[in-house]
Amino acid sequence: MHETLSPRIEALLAELPGIEAETDPVLVRLKSRDFYWYSPVLKPQLDGKRGEVVIRPRDEAQVLEVLAACVRHRIPVVPRGGGTGNYGQAVPLEGGVILDMTAMEKILSFEGGITEVEAGATLMQVDAWARQQGWELRLWPSTKRTATVGGFVGGGGAGVGGIAHGTLREPGNLAGVTIATMEDRPRLQELAWGKAAAVNHCFGTTGVITRVRLPLAPAMAWRDIAVSFADFASAAAFGLALGMADGIAKKMCAVIDWPLPSFFKGLAELLPEGRPVVLAMVAPCAMGAVADLVAAHGGEIEAEQDFAAAEAAAELTPFYEFTWNHTTLQVLKRDKGVTYLQCLFPAGRTLETVAAIRDRFVDELWMHTEVARFGGQVTMSALPVVRWTTRERLWEIIAACEAEGVAVANPHVYTLEEGARWKLVGADRLAFKHAVDPHGLLNPGKMTSFTPRAGQEAAE
Ligand SMILES: Cc1cc2nc3c(=O)[nH]c(=O)nc-3n(C[C@H](O)[C@H](O)[C@H](O)COP(=O)(O)OP(=O)(O)OC[C@H]3O[C@@H](n4cnc5c(N)ncnc54)[C@H](O)[C@@H]3O)c2cc1C
Structure with a gap:
């Protein structure tokens, strides 16, 4: 059911034939929510916020195509996995596209104790696969059944396994990610080991994660x-x-x-x-x-x-x-x-x-x-x-x-800055944001210290 789509979304969809898109207002509203309602403070602030269309790419080529079209039209994009985040991380504040990553769920490789998976795979899928090889995830959130690997990197980072391995931020727990940038010409960029910190717990503001590389642990019958x-x-x-x-x-x-x-x-x-x-x-x-x-x-x-x-x-x-x-x-x-x-x-x-x-x-x-x-x-x-x-x-x-x-870590605020212990986003992350999302179109409103440089402002 196409209700009243804005002209910019009509124009966008016309440029993306063959890519799965959902405009039914009920479904779009559902995919605009996460578990922010845990917070009576956030609930009234975020209740009416929603995107305009859900686009579900099936591979990296489609991700790049969608992002390129969104940059041309200056349409915001909020990446989304299982939608189990707690602080409105996946709630669009400025409408636009919800980029549902759940069709990208392949296990790609396993070598030297490290598995590479597509970002939309659930942690349950990856752990089940790893166990068949005699390995297991080092860390998973208690939402393992529905949370995606990309969402865990983008919005989570602690959980089961933390007693042995620390958090996802601990050096060695994240071998790397591949992201799609939101530049005028979006491209794939690989961030290995420590460089992946630029997207770790950044709420999707610093690139769309398409692949994640995770070191595993030997499996145990816990x-x-x-x-x-x-x-x-x-x-x-x-x-x-x-x-x-x-x-x-x-x-x-x-x-x-x-x-x-x-x-x-x-x-x-x-x-x-x-x-x-x-x-x-x-x-x-x-x-x-x-x-x-x-x-x-x-x-x-x-x-x-x-x-x-x-x-x-x-x-x-x-x-x-x-x-x-x-x-x-x-x-x-x-x-x-x-x-x-x-x-x-x-x-x-x-x-x-x-x-x-x-x-x-x-x-x-x-x-x-x-x-x-x-x-x-x-x-x-x-x-x-x-x-x-x-x-x-x-x-x-x-x-x-x-x-x-x-x-x-205050779970009753939705910006990266307010939720952080030092109430700021580090200069390195801010610089990375300028490089990969110069127009500020990725999950706008979540990294408030970012302002596009002159000439790079988002339209509208
Ligand atoms: C009952 C409950 C228990 C929880 N327990 C834990 C826990 O033990 N540990 C923990 O860390 N968290 C926990 N959480 C929070 C949440 O479940 C996890 O952080 C989970 O990993 C999020 O994954 P998701 O796929 O649902 O992400 P989403 O909610 O879809 O997204 C989370 C954030 O990541 C971004 N994002 C999603 N996919 C991508 C991508 N491909 N590229 C870039 N950005 C992306 C989104 O824009 C959003 O900002 C819990 C939440 C609930 C409701």
């Missing part, structure tokens, strides 16, 4: 375990000790305060009332050592399953789908009056700082931390669930966290 504790302090101490136990191979360790586990459908039934839990993925050969560590911290193993079997079975849930930002989702399914924060606790003072924040806001914040490595040190990041009252109160909690030395 065991999901749920361990309960009498109090949060014991659970947190166990979590950190597991993170630091170098002889125990592990993939994940989340520390989750009560009552959050009571929201976990399918798992809550197996857990005792009132006790905080640790959900972890550990190597089968480490189960004996884990049992010792559990006993030393006064915990009880309440549930155990094979993670891969749980991932494959419709009636089961792998435990990672109760962790990272799935914890918040599990609560939101039953209680719409909550939201969340994203914190990083200082290494060396992890447990004290977690306790200080938890104790101070005990009436309105349910603590949930993820044990992870950052820059070679084991600490905890956190996605605490927060009872929503007002923006002012949320900002007060953020300020109190920062005063304790906790870094907060």
Whole structure:
């Protein structure tokens, strides 16, 4: 159904015969959204924002063709993967084209422990393929089933595997990307290793990622375990000790305060009332050592399953789908009056700082931390669930966290600058943006410190 398309979109589509395009307003609206509604602050700001057409290229040649036509018409382009981002990263602020990358999902090669995949492949597809070769993804977001590799690079970067490998920003976790530029003559550009930082967590403002190269890890038949504790302090101490136990191979360790586990459908039934839990993925050969560590911290193993079997079975849930930002989702399914924060606790003072924040806001914040490595040190990041009252109160909690030395990546703002710890986009990224998107047509409004140089302003 072609409703009232603007003349510029009519003209654009006339130049792109043979490339899949969707203009049905209902579908375009659906593909204009992500999970920004987690934030009661962002919801009213982004609710009406939408693109004008969804274009779904099937290969790099089509990506270049679409971008070239959009540059000619000065039409904004927002790349999109699974649309699972949390801060309106994939929401078009200025209309234009939503570039749906999900038709580009091929696994291209595997050599020397590195796989090259098209950006629209889901992390689930890539992990499943890797496992058949005896390898696995080092890192995946808890949205593994629907999130794409390109979206993980463009909008995410932490998750399951972080306890062993750190974040995607850690040198060595991203071998490179290929991007399509938004210059007058769009072209493909390869960014290897450290150079890929120019697109890492840039919300698609610095090029359309067409391919991603990921170093893999040897596959492991991970065991999901749920361990309960009498109090949060014991659970947190166990979590950190597991993170630091170098002889125990592990993939994940989340520390989750009560009552959050009571929201976990399918798992809550197996857990005792009132006790905080640790959900972890550990190597089968480490189960004996884990049992010792559990006993030393006064915990009880309440549930155990094979993670891969749980991932494959419709009636089961792998435990990672109760962790990272799935914890918040599990609560939101039953209680719409909550939201969340994203914190990083200082290494060396992890447990004290977690306790200080938890104790101070005990009436309105349910603590949930993820044990992870950052820059070679084991600490905890956190996605605490927060009872929503007002923006002012949320900002007060953020300020109190920062005063304790906790870094907060504010998930209630949609620009790169406001969400960043230093409230700016680095000069190198800004320079890269000028080079690859001189007219500022890629996801405009998300990198606010960028202004096109004279003569390169976008039309309209
Ligand atoms: C329940 C829940 C749990 C989550 N857990 C995690 C987690 O554990 N770890 C984590 O890091 N995140 C997490 N997230 C956020 C999100 O799921 C991830 O960041 C995910 O990797 C995004 O992938 P996507 O394909 O859905 O990206 P999208 O939402 O489609 O896009 C994200 C951003 O990347 C850009 N982008 C997408 N594709 C491309 C491309 N090909 N080229 C250039 N830019 C592109 C988009 O423009 C957008 O700015 C979670 C979100 C939810 C709702």
